[in-house]
Amino acid sequence: xxDAAAPAPATPAADGAPPLLDVRGLKMHFPIHSGLLRRQVxxxxxxxxxxxxxxxxxxxxxxxxxxxxxxxxxxAILRLYDIxxxxxRIDGVEIGHLSQHALRKHRPTMQMVxxxxxxxxxxxxxxxxxxxxxxxxHTKLSSAxxxxxxxxxxxxxxxNRAFARRFPHAFSGGQRQRIGIARAxxxxxxxxxxxxxxxxxxxxxxxxxxxxxxxxxxxxxLTYLFISHDLSMVRHIATRVAVMYLGRIVxxxxxxxxxxxxxxxxxxxxxxAVPEPDPALARKVERVILKGDVPSPANxxxxxxxxxxxxxxxxxxxxxxxxxRHLPGGRQVACHLYEDTKTTTDPTAAHKPGHSSAQQGxxx
Amino acid sequence: MTDRTDPHERAExxxxxxxxAGGAPDGGEIAEAAGSAAPGQSSTSLWRDxxxxxxxxxxxxxxxxxxxxxxxxxxxxxxxxxVDPADLDIRNKDVRPIYTWLWDREADVMWSRPLGTxxxxxDILANLMQGGRVSMAxxxxxxxxxxxxxxxxxxxxxxxxxxxxxLMRFTDLMxxxxxxxxxxxxxxxxxDQLRAAFGPEQGIFVLIVTAIGITSWMHTARIVRGDxxxxxxxxxxxxxxSIGTPSRRMITRHLLPNVLSPIMVSATLGLATAIITExxxxxxxxxxxxxxxxxxxxxxxxxxxxxxxxxxxxxxGLCISLTVLAVNYIGDGLRDALDPRIRGR
Numbered sequence: 001x002x003d004a005a006a007p008a009p010a011t012p013a014a015d016g017a018p019p020l021l022d023v024r025g026l027k028m029h030f031p032i033h034s035g036l037l038r039r040q041v042x043x044x045x046x047x048x049x050x051x052x053x054x055x056x057x058x059x060x061x062x063x064x065x066x067x068x069x070x071x072x073x074x075x076a077i078l079r080l081y082d083i084x085x086x087x088x089r090i091d092g093v094e095i096g097h098l099s100q101h102a103l104r105k106h107r108p109t110m111q112m113v114x115x116x117x118x119x120x121x122x123x124x125x126x127x128x129x130x131x132x133x134x135x136x137x138h139t140k141l142s143s144a145x146x147x148x149x150x151x152x153x154x155x156x157x158x159x160n161r162a163f164a165r166r167f168p169h170a171f172s173g174g175q176r177q178r179i180g181i182a183r184a185x186x187x188x189x190x191x192x193x194x195x196x197x198x199x200x201x202x203x204x205x206x207x208x209x210x211x212x213x214x215x216x217x218x219x220x221x222l223t224y225l226f227i228s229h230d231l232s233m234v235r236h237i238a239t240r241v242a243v244m245y246l247g248r249i250v251x252x253x254x255x256x257x258x259x260x261x262x263x264x265x266x267x268x269x270x271x272x273a274v275p276e277p278d279p280a281l282a283r284k285v286e287r288v289i290l291k292g293d294v295p296s297p298a299n300x301x302x303x304x305x306x307x308x309x310x311x312x313x314x315x316x317x318x319x320x321x322x323x324x325r326h327l328p329g330g331r332q333v334a335c336h337l338y339e340d341t342k343t344t345t346d347p348t349a350a351h352k353p354g355h356s357s358a359q360q361g362x363x364x
Numbered sequence: 365m366t367d368r369t370d371p372h373e374r375a376e377x378x379x380x381x382x383x384x385a386g387g388a389p390d391g392g393e394i395a396e397a398a399g400s401a402a403p404g405q406s407s408t409s410l411w412r413d414x415x416x417x418x419x420x421x422x423x424x425x426x427x428x429x430x431x432x433x434x435x436x437x438x439x440x441x442x443x444x445x446x447v448d449p450a451d452l453d454i455r456n457k458d459v460r461p462i463y464t465w466l467w468d469r470e471a472d473v474m475w476s477r478p479l480g481t482x483x484x485x486x487d488i489l490a491n492l493m494q495g496g497r498v499s500m501a502x503x504x505x506x507x508x509x510x511x512x513x514x515x516x517x518x519x520x521x522x523x524x525x526x527x528x529x530x531l532m533r534f535t536d537l538m539x540x541x542x543x544x545x546x547x548x549x550x551x552x553x554x555x556d557q558l559r560a561a562f563g564p565e566q567g568i569f570v571l572i573v574t575a576i577g578i579t580s581w582m583h584t585a586r587i588v589r590g591d592x593x594x595x596x597x598x599x600x601x602x603x604x605x606s607i608g609t610p611s612r613r614m615i616t617r618h619l620l621p622n623v624l625s626p627i628m629v630s631a632t633l634g635l636a637t638a639i640i641t642e643x644x645x646x647x648x649x650x651x652x653x654x655x656x657x658x659x660x661x662x663x664x665x666x667x668x669x670x671x672x673x674x675x676x677x678x679x680x681g682l683c684i685s686l687t688v689l690a691v692n693y694i695g696d697g698l699r700d701a702l703d704p705r706i707r708g709r
Contacts, residue, residue: 110606119598133607
């Protein structure tokens with residue numbers, strides 16, 4: 001654990017540029033009130049101690065199953081919630097505990113694209129008014145300049161200029177998402193949280209929107225936190241991928257490494273759940289099928305969060321919470337399997353204790 | 365599902381046929397819309413679109429026509445029909461309306477009293493006009509007061525969690541208060557001061573309007589609070605928060621326009637309640653003085669002899685119910701016209 005702390009600051013420094021976003025120990029707990037006096041009896045630990053950094057110009061994919069805290073994490077980073085604990089530094093400014101009023105002047109740096117393009121647009125405002133809102137709030141441009149800027153943004157996201165006066169209900173899902181992206185771009189942000197931007201779209205439209213996001217990233221030098229449960233789409237767009245389970249990041253690795261050789265048992269299970277198009281290959285591949293349900297985030301298990309479903313569970317997993325370990329190649333994994341073998345990524349070495357413990361797990 | 369596919373299909377065709385379908389078919393506008401100045405002219409054409417949609421609603425157009433008619437009737441009527449409503453013509457009391465002659469040649473009718481007179485010989489047509497002025501004024505002002513109070517309290521309670529408990533318990537408290545005894549106490553306490561300050565009629569007007577206004581905002585407040593609570597969790601409100609829109613503009617830009625429908629409905633109901641509450645107050649002797657006619661008071665004064673003189677109940681009753689109905693329809697049409705999802709159809 002002590003030696004694991006050392007590479008942490010070294011990793012971003014090694015890559016030159018300082019991180020655009022640096023999240024340390026982020027916790028977002030929602031209190032549960034109950035009883036006659038509405039006393040707090042517990043908390044839903046939606047995000048429970050998350051650390052990661054994002055370098056300028058990169059895309060961090062954040063994946064995990066429903067309810068694991070991905071969206072909450074994204075929203076907490078933008079301070080749409082008042083976070084419970086932790087530090088968020090964006091572009092060198094600590095925003096974790098600023099008041100909403102003080103935060104206002106930092107808002108243009110960071111924007112968000114939402115999951116449901118229907119719900120994220122006010123049905124009573126037309127396209128031009130929607131895209132103008134950030135300009136009205138943060139710039140002192142004249143009305144004509146704002147109009148011009150709105151039309152430029154519509155061009156940038158591929159919307160016809162003639163649609164400026166139409167209302168959101170008159171657009172298809174993909175077009176609505178483009179409106180949402182134009183609104184997020186209006187203030188020239190450096191960092192955009194894409195909260196499942198393609199989950200509510202048709203498959204044919206998904207590719208268009210993802211390609212648009214990639215083009216815009218190139219054009220404006222954007223940095224994305226791309227939240228999704230679509231592993232193949234994340235593989236397409238992300239430079240690094242973080243896997244979340246029950247409010248924690250269990251594994252964070254460069255894209256190629258993660259997809260080629262997942263280390264954490266949860267990541268392995270997640271990747272093996274991706275359907276294989278070739279039937280011959282599909283029959284050959286042995287799928288890891290997890291048993292049981294995700295534990296309640298209000299009452300996570302003792303020890304490792306994944307210990308109730310892990311196919312490679314060991315005794316220590318029920319006792320001690322594994323800390324994130326930094327492995328070579330910029331990888332990071334929170335699993336006891338890699339406690340003593342932190343220097344090796346050799347799968348045989350890593351899997352040996354796993355297999356034995358899995359066999360033990362079956363017998364009792 | 366149809367809701368999603370339908371706009372999709374409409375949005376698909378290329379812009380050239382779509383633009384004339386949406387706006388007015390003049391060439392200059394198409395060129396402008398396709399050019400650079402399209403967003404600038406949105407506010408004027410928005411209201412034109414609203415008016416076009418409003419005219420689609422037949423009931424609303426008829427309601428609006430009737431409301432204009434009845435408003436002109438009570439405002440301009442006394443200039444044309446120059447009979448003093450308080451004038452006691454005791455020799456010509458209990459005159460029947462002129463149309464009674466059609467089926468009863470024996471009836472006591474006069475051309476100078478087209479709607480007849482009451483038991484003290486006062487002209488009913490003149491009374492309806494004078495009474496309508498007061499009833500409409502009380503109804504509109506009390507309704508607007510209740511609406512503003514109710515919306516304000518509902519929005520504050522729904523949006524600011526810290527105020528929610530306090531304001532909603534206050535609303536419950538107001539709902540639990542028995543209305544008539546409260547009004548009675550208010551009348552007793554403030555009648556003389558207000559009369560001294562504003563004169564006898566204006567004083568009582570202010571008192572009645574305030575009394576009705578502050579005792580009828582609670583339902584609006586509850587409805588608005590409930591809707592705000594739901595809207596607050598919508599993603600577009602989150603999006604506005606991520607932009608950094610401050611609370612006051614969040615409310616005026618995103619929340620109020622979206623709770624317009626329930627507010628409009630409670631406004632139309634509020635107008636009816638206000639007119640009727642005023643009649644009840646006058647009936648109990650708490651409202652306007654007895655020689656000061658209102659629709660409600662004419663109605664209540666005539667109830668005892670309703671069987672012999674049904675017209676004295678029918679005319680003021682018709683005035684009240686048709687006005688309320690007209691406002692109801694206008695509210696309905698306006699609600700549809702202001703909703704871009706319906707307007708687009």
